[in-house]
């Protein structure tokens with residue numbers, strides 16, 4: 538599932554391409570993914586794009602916002618004058634745009650279009666008044682997030698209150714917003730922590746190592762434009778590159794580059810693929 542770096546990359550792309558465009562029409566092909574009145578968006582000029590952990594929020598000049606969770610396979614693809622030469626669409630944009638998985642089409646002025654594709658249709662788009670965005674249940678219950686309000690003090694507090702395995706605690710969106718499976722795996726390897734140890738058993742030094750590691754891997758993720766697993770693509774239709782730079786994630790059976798004493802093993806923890814070096818992460 539897209540995590541903070543992927544959704545941040547989408548946000549940056551949407552902001553770059555959409556700001557200044559006016560919405561001239563909204564066509565909803567799949568009512569399941571869309572809630573609220575599409576008509577109120579028409580005539581609204583796009584002012585900015587915010588992100589709340591994995592949720593995007595496109596703010597319009599007319600007091601309305603479009604709140605979006607792309608979940609597993611949602612994709613935003615922009616085509617229009619702000620994209621000088623559109624790159625070839627990634628094969629991950631199944632069916633192209635518009636195609637059979639295009640569920641919402643936002644027509645924009647100056648010949649622009651924003652397509653929402655979603656093969657699995659778990660994602661959702663909701664029209665809300667901008668001043669009520671913070672009251673959305675999904676946004677309201679999100680924990681503080683890295684690069685946002687998540688200070689080391691708060692991070693320490695979250696860990697010390699949980700007896701659950703550290704990897705599971707790290708991925709609890711209501712405690713810390715935005716850290717999912719790929720980056721949790723990499724941060725734990727980087728800080729040499731066994732994903733199964735209880736969160737509240739970490740020493741102060743280890744808490745600090747992990748906090749720094751979380752920020753570091755998320756920054757790397759953003760630098761490489763996110764990781765293209767499943768259906769993730771950037772708003773110009775390209776894939777991210779972080780999957781080629783993961784530290785532990787996906788390296789089952791490969792030697793650990795740090796200790797050179799063991800190969801990565803994979804097991805499932807809380808239902809999610811977990812990659813560890815049995816020597817570094819004892």
Ligand SMILES: [Zn+2]
Pocket residue numbers: 793794795796797798799814815816817818
């Ligand atoms: Zn190792």
